[in-house]
Amino acid sequence: MxxxxxxIEMNEVAPRDGLQIEKRQxxxxxxxxxxxxxxxxxFKRIEVTSFTSAKAIPALADAEAVMQRITRRPGTIYTCLVxxxxxxxxxxxxxxxxxxxxxxxxxxHNRANLRMTRDQSTAQLLAMLAEASKAGVACTVSLSCTFGxxxxxxxxxxxxxxxxxxxxxxxxxxxxxxxxxxxxxxxQVAAICDEVSRAxxxxxxxxxxxxxxxxxxxxxxxxxxxGVMRFDAAAGGLGGCPYAPGASGNVNTEELVHMFExxxxxxxxxxxxLLDVVAGLxxxxxxxxxxxxxxxxxxLRTHPAPAWLADHFGAA
Amino acid sequence: MxxxxxxIEMNEVAPRDGLQIEKRQxxxxxxxxxxxxxxxxxFKRIEVTSFTSAKAIPALADAEAVMQRITRRPGTIYTCLVxxxxxxxxxxxxxxxxxxxxxxxxxxHNRANLRMTRDQSTAQLLAMLAEASKAGVACTVSLSCTFGxxxxxxxxxxxxxxxxxxxxxxxxxxxxxxxxxxxxxxxQVAAICDEVSRAxxxxxxxxxxxxxxxxxxxxxxxxxxxGVMRFDAAAGGLGGCPYAPGASGNVNTEELVHMFExxxxxxxxxxxxLLDVVAGLxxxxxxxxxxxxxxxxxxLRTHPAPAWLADHFGAA
Numbered sequence: 001m002x003x004x005x006x007x008i009e010m011n012e013v014a015p016r017d018g019l020q021i022e023k024r025q026x027x028x029x030x031x032x033x034x035x036x037x038x039x040x041x042x043f044k045r046i047e048v049t050s051f052t053s054a055k056a057i058p059a060l061a062d063a064e065a066v067m068q069r070i071t072r073r074p075g076t077i078y079t080c081l082v083x084x085x086x087x088x089x090x091x092x093x094x095x096x097x098x099x100x101x102x103x104x105x106x107x108x109h110n111r112a113n114l115r116m117t118r119d120q121s122t123a124q125l126l127a128m129l130a131e132a133s134k135a136g137v138a139c140t141v142s143l144s145c146t147f148g149x150x151x152x153x154x155x156x157x158x159x160x161x162x163x164x165x166x167x168x169x170x171x172x173x174x175x176x177x178x179x180x181x182x183x184x185x186x187x188q189v190a191a192i193c194d195e196v197s198r199a200x201x202x203x204x205x206x207x208x209x210x211x212x213x214x215x216x217x218x219x220x221x222x223x224x225x226x227g228v229m230r231f232d233a234a235a236g237g238l239g240g241c242p243y244a245p246g247a248s249g250n251v252n253t254e255e256l257v258h259m260f261e262x263x264x265x266x267x268x269x270x271x272x273x274l275l276d277v278v279a280g281l282x283x284x285x286x287x288x289x290x291x292x293x294x295x296x297x298x299x300l301r302t303h304p305a306p307a308w309l310a311d312h313f314g315a316a
Numbered sequence: 317m318x319x320x321x322x323x324i325e326m327n328e329v330a331p332r333d334g335l336q337i338e339k340r341q342x343x344x345x346x347x348x349x350x351x352x353x354x355x356x357x358x359f360k361r362i363e364v365t366s367f368t369s370a371k372a373i374p375a376l377a378d379a380e381a382v383m384q385r386i387t388r389r390p391g392t393i394y395t396c397l398v399x400x401x402x403x404x405x406x407x408x409x410x411x412x413x414x415x416x417x418x419x420x421x422x423x424x425h426n427r428a429n430l431r432m433t434r435d436q437s438t439a440q441l442l443a444m445l446a447e448a449s450k451a452g453v454a455c456t457v458s459l460s461c462t463f464g465x466x467x468x469x470x471x472x473x474x475x476x477x478x479x480x481x482x483x484x485x486x487x488x489x490x491x492x493x494x495x496x497x498x499x500x501x502x503x504q505v506a507a508i509c510d511e512v513s514r515a516x517x518x519x520x521x522x523x524x525x526x527x528x529x530x531x532x533x534x535x536x537x538x539x540x541x542x543g544v545m546r547f548d549a550a551a552g553g554l555g556g557c558p559y560a561p562g563a564s565g566n567v568n569t570e571e572l573v574h575m576f577e578x579x580x581x582x583x584x585x586x587x588x589x590l591l592d593v594v595a596g597l598x599x600x601x602x603x604x605x606x607x608x609x610x611x612x613x614x615x616l617r618t619h620p621a622p623a624w625l626a627d628h629f630g631a632a
Contacts, residue, residue, distance in 0.1 A: 001506035001541045002318050108621045111629055151621045183615040185578035186537050190317035211530075212612045214571040215578075218533040221502050225317045255530040262501035262531075296528045299499040305424045305467045313427055 004224035007266040009044035011206065011232045012253055015066075016047040016081055018238025020059050024286040028062045032069050034277070034284060038235065039073040041274045047079045047100060047232075051087035067094035079140070083114075088128050092135050099132055100176070101125050101167075102142045105159050106149035109180070113144065122166060129170045140174035141167040142208060146192065148183030157192050164196050164203070174204040176232060179219065182212020182240075186222035194226040206230035209251045210240050216251035217259050224265070231256060235274065236281040236289050254278050254293050262299055271298060320540035323582040325360035327522065327548045328569055331382075332363040332397055334554025336375050340602040344378045348385050350593070350600060354551065355389040357590045363395045363416060363548075367403035383410035395456070399430075404444050408451050415448055416492070417441050417483075418458045421475050422465035425496070429460065438482060445486045456490035457483040458524060462508065464499025473508050480512050480519070490520040492548060495535065498528020498556075502538035510542040522546035525567040526556050532567035533575050540581070547572060551590065552597040552605050570594050570609050578615055587614060 015035050019026050026034070038046055048070065054061035063080070072078060080096040082088045091099055103121035104110035110118045125141060132139045145152075146160050164175045177193060189207070197205045207223040207230070209216045220231060234250035257269045275294055282289050331351050335342050342350070354362055364386065370377035379396070388394060396412040398404045407415055419437035420426035426434045441457060448455045461468075462476050480491045493509060505523070513521045523539040523546070525532045536547060550566035573585045591610055598605050 001503065001510075001538055003503070108625070111625050112622050115628065117629065148615060150619050153616050153618050182612065185575060185615065187317065187319070187579045194317075211608070213574060213609050213615060214527075214568065215533055215575055217531055218537045218575060221534045221537055222317055252530065258529060259501060259531055259534060263503045292527070293529050296498065299464060299501065299529060300469050302469050303466050306428050309424070309427050312431065313433065 002225045004227060005229040005265070007268075008224065008229045008231060008260060010253065010257060010267050010269050011045035011047060011079070011230060012038050012041075012043045012235060013047040013208075013232050013250060014038075014234040014236065014238045014253070016050050016060065017232075017250060018234045018236070019285075020050065020057050021239060022059065022285045022287075025059050026284060028065050028069075030284060031062070031066055035066070035070045037273070037277045037280075039071065039076050041277065042268045042270050043076055044268050045077045045079050045098070047081060048096075050081035050083070051090040051094075052081070052083050064090065064094055067096065082128065084124060085128060085131060088131055092132075092137060096137065098173075099128075099137055099139045100142055101128055101139055101172075102144060103163070104144035104149075104180075105155050105163060106145040106152050108151040109145045109149045112151065118163075122163070125167060126170050129167065129172060133171050138173040139171070140176055140204075140206065141172045142176040142178050144178045144180045146177040147179045147185075147188055148181070150181045150183075157195065160192060161196060161199055164200060168200045168203045172203065174206055174230070175200065176206040176208050178208040178232075179210050182210035182215070184209065184219050185215060186218050189219045190222040190226045193223050193228050197227060204230055206232055208232035211237060211249065211251050212240070217255060220251065220256055220259070224260075233257075236278045236291060238281070238285070252291075252293070254291075258293055258298060318541045320543060321545040321581070323584075324540065324545045324547060324576060326569065326573060326583050326585050327361035327363060327395070327546060328354050328357075328359045328551060329363040329524075329548050329566060330354075330550040330552065330554045330569070332366050332376065333548075333566060334550045334552070335601075336366065336373050337555060338375065338601045338603075340600075341375050342600060344381050344385075346600060347378070347382055351382070351386045353589070353593045353596075355387065355392050357593065358584045358586050359392055360584050361393045361395055361414070363397060364412075366397035366399065367406040367410070368397070368399050380406065380410055383412065398444065400440060401444060401447060404447055408448075408453060412453065414489075415444075415453060415455045416458055417444055417455055417488075418460060419479070420460035420465075420496075421471050421479060422461040422468050424467040425461045425465045428467065438479070441483060442486050445483065445488060449487050454489040455487070456492055456520075456522065457488045458492040458494050460494045460496045462493040463495045463501075463504055464497070466497045466499075473511065476508060477512060477515055480516060484516045484519045488519065490522055490546070491516065492522040492524050494524040495526050498526035498531070500525065500535050501531060502534050505535045506538040506542045509539050509544050513543060520546055522548055524548035527553060527565065527567050528556070533571060536567065536572055536575070540576070549573075552594050552607060554597070554601070568607075568609065570607075574609055574614060
């Protein structure tokens with residue numbers, strides 16, 4: 001079996017990608033405590049918020065306050081999603097360390113999700129990359145529906161590469177390949193990640209996976225095997241498609257960290273405080289969340305042998 | 317990324333491994349209909365029942381009736397678990413095509429689960445292999461806790477190989493490496509499966525995985541990458557540890573089949589009728605079961621684009 005990098009970087013996206021679709025509007029103070037607790041886990045990156053319109057995403061209307069009041073841990077990069085030039089200005093004013101720009105590889109999904117054609121989005125992202133470059137702030141471009149579109153089905157990998165190259169040429173420091181609705185499968189993930197990273201060796205590739213069809217960890221393994229060393233993930237698997245709660249979210253950060261840890265890969269993240277954060281999520285989002293890893297514990301959490309064994313077999 | 321075999325064999329274990337721990341004692345007629353429906357999906361093997369004592373596992377007290385009344389599909393191998401020589405005789409009388417014998421690699425787990433030392437179990441299994449050989453019926457030996465023990469923690473891979481070799485030398489046609497409580501991780505699965513199959517090239521290796529910590533499909537991918545081509549799985553992820561329903565069962569057959577199908581691997585199983593069987597499971601076991609793949613559908617199940625797109629952008 002091919003082995004991947006001995007060290008990876010985890011990008012925790014729950015504060016933005018998770019909280020934006022929760023019914024509960026998490027109060028600013030609780031959000032800040034959540035992000036600070038995540039910082040203490042050792043993440044390389046945390047996607048804190050999105051500088052979007054308060055009307056579009058009321059849950060993230062407090063973007064400035066959150067960015068101002070979180071405690072920045074040295075070593076963690078605090079990123080923000082920015083949908084347009086106005087958002088970019090706000091994020092720069094709030095001293096975002098890095099910016100995340102988004103568009104879709106699929107024309108239909110881009111229109112449905114962003115209300116723009118792909119050409120319009122491309123032009124807008126190029127303008128944003130130019131502005132960010134002037135400010136000296138690194139940008140990652142997230143390409144939604146890289147592995148399939150819920151409207152169009154399969155997407156052409158050549159389109160993924162074309163868009164990735166366009167933004168890399170325009171100065172994007174990273175490209176995030178997003179499995180927006182959980183359509184990716186391992187051999188495809190390996191092939192596309194490999195192709196993009198070979199074509200654009202100076203660009204950092206991030207895998208953004210969803211567990212919609214149970215394949216998130218298998219896809220992460222495949223990405224790692226071809227050398228991907230950055231992963232988006234959400235604590236508790238928050239986020240994703242709201243129509244099937246608990247089933248369609250982002251890959252669980254804790255499961256991803258746990259898997260890599262079992263394989264001896266350094267994630268930078270400490271699992272124990274992360275599981276504490278995960279245990280607090282039902283209170284944060286005010287809905288029940290079942291969590292396999294939290295129930296079972298890390299793989300080496302052992303249990304006492306049944307007491308009757310000693311009676312039956314004598315002392316061991 | 318290393319590619320595995322283009323064809324695998326699926327062994328559906330829900331009728332035995334799943335139903336044995338359900339609260340509802342499924343009536344014989346419903347069990348038979350369940351198994352017949354599974355047969356129609358094209359499984360290479362179905363583990364139908366266990367010839368154990370009715371007192372130990374009341375849910376499987378109808379083993380003879382079930383074996384007599386199922387419709388045997390040509391091409392499917394109907395296997396039975398047998399815990400001892402008495403069970404083996406009963407299984408042979410019921411014309412089982414193959415037998416599944418079980419013991420644990422872990423001393424503590426073997427004592428707790430089977431109430432015997434590993435030496436006692438080994439002796440018993442060797443006697444059973446001799447009897448089965450006389451009858452000309454193939455046996456697989458399932459080694460519980462191959463990838464870790466919930467009481468002892470890590471187990472020595474040398475013990476796995478020692479026991480596998482013992483039974484292979486005694487005529488076992490197959491060895492099943494069982495991740496009984498979901499402690500396996502991908503690089504470990506690859507290493508152990510690779511080691512055992514290289515050491516015993518004439519023996520068929522089956523991977524029996526649980527999803528306790530979310531890694532079942534990643535582990536299956538790893539096993540496949542080193543050449544494993546037989547997989548145990550349970551429809552709906554039934555079975556496993558009853559203390560955390562839905563979280564700790566066997567790997568879901570439908571998710572495993574779906575993953576291999578997306579990768580172009582021939583599983584012999586047709587997904588559509590299998591998903592119909594899975595949809596009927598809550599009625600069979602009389603408890604709710606959430607199922608990601610059933611909710612989301614296969615990866616290329618697409619949705620109509622929002623109607624407002626045409627108004628907003630004009631005809632495509």
